[in-house]
Amino acid sequence: MATFELTDDTVVVIVGSGAGGGTLAHELTERGVDVVLFEAGGKQAPNTFVNDEWESFGQLAWLDNRHATGGWRVATDFPNLPAWICKTVGGSTTHWAGASLRFQEHEFKARDHYGAIDGANLLDWPIDLAEMEPFYARAEDKMGVTRTNGIPGLPGNNNFKVLYNGATRIGYKTVHTGRMAINSRPRDDRASCQQLGFCFQGCKMGAKWSTLYSEIPKAMATGHLELRTDSQVLQILHDSSGKATGVLYADAAGNQHEQRARVVAVAGNSIESPRLLLNSASSMFPDGLANSSGQVGRNYMRHTTGSVYAAMPEPVRMWRGTTMAGIIQDEAHHDDSRGFAGGYELETLSLGLPFMAAFLDPGAWGPDFARKMETYETMAGMWIVGEDMPQADNRVTLHGTDKDAHGLPVPVVAFTDHPNDVAMREHAYKQGAAVYDAAGAKETFRVPPYPSTHNLGTNRMSERPEDGVVNRWGRTHDVPNLFISDGSQFTTGAAENPTLTIVALAIRQAGHIADSMSRGEL
Template sequence: MAATFGLDDDSVVVVIGSGAGGGTLANELAQKGIKVVCLEAGGRHEIQDFVNDEWKSFSQISWLDKRTTSGSWRVAKDFPNLPAWIVKAVGGSTVHWAGASLRFQEHEFRTRTVYGALEGANLLDWPITLAELDPYYDKAERKMGTTGTNGIPRLPGNNNYKVMAAGAKRLGYTDFHTGNMSINSKPRDGRGSCQQIGFCFQGCKSGAKWSTLYSEIPKGEATGKLEVRPNSQVLKIEHDARGRVNAVLYADASGAMQRQKARVVAVAGNSIESPRLLLNSASTMFPDGLANSSGQVGRNYMRHMTGSVYGVFDKPVHMYRGTTMAGIIRDESRFDASRGFVGGYEMETLSLGVPFMAAFLDPGAWGRDFSSALDAYDHMAGMWLVGEDMARETNRVTLHATEKDKFGQPIPDVHFDDHPNDVAMRDHAFGRGAAVYDAVGASRTIRTPPYPSTHNLGTNRMSANARDGVVDKWGQAHDVPNLFVSDGSQFTSGASENPTLTIVALAIRQAEHIAGRMGRNEI
């Protein structure tokens, strides 16, 4: 039976958000005997509620609250009110994620040192190293059941992967396989193995994919130390006269305002909502937003260099059958400035259903060129390109000057301009992705522009020096000792890898730190 804690219980840790960061942190703290209230803006949809239908699922679980966009990025033109494709539900975007679980590389923690002072970028080394995070990557991979680690076999390759692998081999690539995926390849942790259904983005109907919804949160609730409150939209974090956070104001399912007292607050609302909340929590002591003495809250927004390539073949491929992203080529994720850019990128299998393909293939396109591509849908193979974009101070989340949400809070505006390094990397990736398919006889390749961001990073970044970021190496706010950031917004750089494994590793590490400091009465 899940616990219930009083609104006036000032001994609880309040975790805002229940995704990879928040859901993991909440469980880890509960396992250590610490009382946790997890506030989640969305509803609770269990496995049986998921629907293997793209548009129905999109409206069921996606974060669809209005946002605005600005900047020269293609998303601002195509999807001006949907900069991000993430989840508003218990489990956060671990409901929707594809399962790819990759460790960052050593140089990606030291971008300022390795890449140098890149003009127009705001690069900074992480205050932690790969060596410091490796033990927590180990714990995260064991927790999540990541294939290719701990003796767990990789998933089988579907046709989409077989086409990619054949092309990779012909191009001389050597580092390709079905990925490190936190999707069970054999029964594990009370959950069955992948059934190859193919609707990974719509919530896993078999429960084979790791998600905090059914992997972490129920374990935390079973301790009697975790209470999850769905449909609870946090509006403001309050603090006392010393500048320490002491309560969280939120709207419950009925829209009524509630005030939960807290000993510690951890913010894990994704890289758009987390800075928005800190900015909306401004006070006389923090006039520019909570924890924002550096002026860095909301800045350095990263969303990964992305794009897709599809190849059309004479024979059917049926790319939509099987695990969506169980296939990767890693050779281009190295650091090699001779290619004309710093950082690297991954090529990962991707399949969208016909409805999403029509929406994302080339937004705004019409005519025979577009329709003939859709006609060839079952003859297509597809890949997603994901690479390290450069942190820029001007890429940022700000509060809209006039537009408010239904609770009267300013909505976020997401501004993004590609750095020239991002553009050079995308061009290279498009070329190499097309070459993979050309090498095995594609009759046509299609380059698809970026769609709404699924990897939202930065905006509350880690820094050794308080003037350069928002939180320290533990995700603890430089300005507020009992306030933490626990999601991808704490990332100092984006790296070329999918971020979830790193978010989980940091949450496990952070839980140890918070528990230790609480035990010593330091927070």
């Protein structure tokens, strides 16, 4: 691993080592760019992952206090927002399920296709699918996505077989085991999936793509990367012209240092990235860095979610095999005759027994709850993933009094469903139940959205500076050498799981940064 001096102002500093940051680091170092990659957490490995969901949450998740407010049920059930965002090398790519789907053409231009929707802050992306297609192709090859590049799909477990049975009986056509960044055969020096059934706890086989053991080791091998673990970036620094000059960070012992930089890229996720910009306020940027539009932290999206579980007549043992073992895509299109704009996916999902007890009906107790839990071995389950509406007041702000270990305000995450989200969820609940009823379910259960899901928006991409935070390359409108490289740059959320798009955007952004540096523009 390379090492760079704190005073070296030729390096690119990247904050966060997950799908966006880890990919950006690899792509830049392959082009000969020197990178210092900061990760607030420590480093795990396949042999240190634990196949126990509660212990794994403690090992990988960002456990610092947060606050949830707004009309969503999470604010009541889980007010300290224990979101499954990871504080570890690899970020949430250590924990994600692996679903890797391209956005549809219309989802890049939601404002144009959906029209004005009351209460929604819709905006078209300044890029489109045609521009993104070559980067999607590179991301799929890099990640080893099944059903692309001649890679076969994964086998279907019992959970998928129940889904497929019911889905085809009610007429759904696009039902399969998904496009997954999980090796169905050995590839890229990674083993094939052994169907261990602990995808969310870290893949002990290394079959699931993660920047932890894919992008970051490759970047290190170039001799152009320094990875600093247990190093939390506290502020982005700038000079009198408003140009970023580096970052202030705290090491594992709590000691603070300044790292100089030529370029700074923030990839800390849709909660921590806006928090960092807001905590970087100065006399020149009193409302937070890159926030002349007032959009930093706004338009927080998390997908319209919820789950349907079913008690089947015979044991399913849904925990066996790939966690996200299959998908129904028939409802992913836009058709406002259903009573809402946008679409949704239905994806198989299993929870371990402790998480099921926590999330099946938060706060419930007594005989009826116990009866439902007693059906666990026969349960089949699916998760709703739908496009939620960006809203200006769904946002991340700083708490007035609560501070973290470094004395900085913790984030407050405010969210309330838009009526479009509610209508979509109701439709998805009914369709999910219909799938299981057709497969012979004895009973179906509606499960409310979990506190953890896909975190998007808060530093959105926009054509005009007044409408968002970054331009079409993820560069902030206000600060010429400051970039956003994670899902917080999403203008809208689409119906698809976001990781593939985050990776594709990072590949595209790396080329832009490297080319701009070589031309002396950065």
